[in-house]
Amino acid sequence: MCLNSNAKLAYRFSIAPMMDWTDRHCRYFHRLMSRHALLYTEMVTAPALVRGGALHLLDYNPEEHPVAVQLGGSDPAELAAATGFCVERGYDEVNLNVGCPSDRVQSGAFGAVLMKSPDLVADCVSAMQEAAGDVPVTVKCRIGVDDQEAAEVLPEFLRKMQAAGIGRITVHARKAWLDGLSPKENRDIPPLDYPLVHEMKRVFPDIHLSINGGIASLDMVEAELAHMDGVMVGRAAYHQPYDILGDADQRIFSDARACLSREEVVFAMEDYIGRHVAAGGKLAQITKHMLGLFAGQPGARRWKRVLSEGAHKEGAGFALVQEALPR
Template sequence: MTKHACDKINRRLSVAPMMDWTDTHCRALHRVISRNTLLYTEMVTAPALVHGDGARLLAFNTGEHPVALQIGGSNPAELAEATRMGVDAGYDEVNLNVGCPSDRVQSGRFGAVLMQEPELVAECVSAMISAAGDIEVTVKCRIGVDDQNPDDVLPDFLKIVSGAGVKSFAIHARKAWLQGLSPKQNRDVPPLDYPLVHRMKTEFPDLEIAINGGIETLADAQAHLDQGLDGVMIGRAAYHRPMQVLAQADALFGDAQPPKSAGQVIEEFLPYIEAHLGAGGRLNQITRHMLGLFAGETGARHWKRYLSDHAHLEGAGVDTLRAAYEQVQIAQERQRKIA
């Protein structure tokens, strides 16, 4: 059991689980930027963990704590075993995905399609909770799917699933359309219904409710917290503009330490990069997550271009990263002289 197991996780701000994005390198970077933000893995299916290469799929750096494992599935026994594996691996939380709308997920009877089967979700989380010991099991869901009426479906879902023991929900404030929209469109096209999520906190005051979907800034996050929600989950904005979101995030947790600069983040991240390269990894496996480090700043275009052109080359190392940063510094110095 990890030493983090009995600690109460602070979910005031978290980075959403995102397929192909929130891998261990991404999370390691985000942890350098923010000391307190809760991080999530990409979704991994219970069958893949139980019947596949579980050790590889569960591997993460201990510096990522607090970090949660997100699992997809609908077989209670498999989910229980996957949960035990996640707990043994040292994760601080295990989250069940009831929100992903992809065709692959639907065909496997998990993800957002489970919004139509709250009793099965309750059975699943009950098994997971029994397997989790001191680690909390949480749920990430939508407000409904297809032609469901969210005003009816969401409260029923929360009542049934919380009755099985789940006390913390992250709610993506959009429906998922299982037919007719791609996963990408499902992130943008269905309208947001923030007031419904806020009403759920009023109707279920004993539940921990975090909101997800379309939240772009820390000011937006603070507004939701000020209105009574327990947490905010930010996805693409935290990934594409990490310094604008995560560097300022620790203030939400009462952390008085000053935010880091992008230059400080690069320097602090170098030992991790060197260890990855020393183990036979490639630079671009990490730098693909760093392209937005200077988003909105002078030199951002030079940074992205240099890394895109050089980080994938054979032998690329920390000198490549330093050279990219030098391009930023030159652009910023040029801008200061103009100003």
């Protein structure tokens, strides 16, 4: 599967980049439930790749396509070099993070703090596009930060991105408060402003705009697609993956093929888990992403308990996963 074969289809629905969550094991697991959703890596910082040589951070499974990599950084030359590494490895898209509010990101002068420096962001994405060639470069941003007036800041930011040649942007429909709120609080406390993001689609009809933030069900995804070009789902897709991804291909992408059942998804992970454990990996590195598979179903509590208590133990393998299955 290759994103470029049907780019507009994949852009309709994506799973957000989430630090410590959307690693390669998570993405492989999610891909079993949806053939079409666009999957994003955790944010990878450009300095880690360019200065630190940590190219292993770009490893992924070929089965993950369509898959996009998200970069963090604020130096155009460094981001261009990092983009080159991503393109060499075959990613379908390179995304620039202009939305993460963590202290670590602020200290590196990138993430949401870049909403205050749209001209610098424009320089960054211009350099990235030159390095990316035919691979799309995109941006994920907030509606503003701190005391900025979002209704003024966001359209100006989008204009500068459009002038820099960016054709697709995902907007997290909350401000980021860089002073006074933790990263966790920034995911919940700032109010959502869907109407503002909807208005941006009317103002910028030529930009492919996706909305992110607070999307908790496929019903909400379908409702937002009435206003927007695409929808990005974050925590709900992680904590209730089957509820979000299980019917997505049929409902969002009009693919009549049946999705795997929850239990079929488990057994489809068997070979992957076996290879990982045989190579010296820990079962828990994979199963931590699978804990929500049976959310809301009979046996869900036991499934989580058996995996949480046993997957970290020496020698744990797929037999434990089978034992945990709801009965």
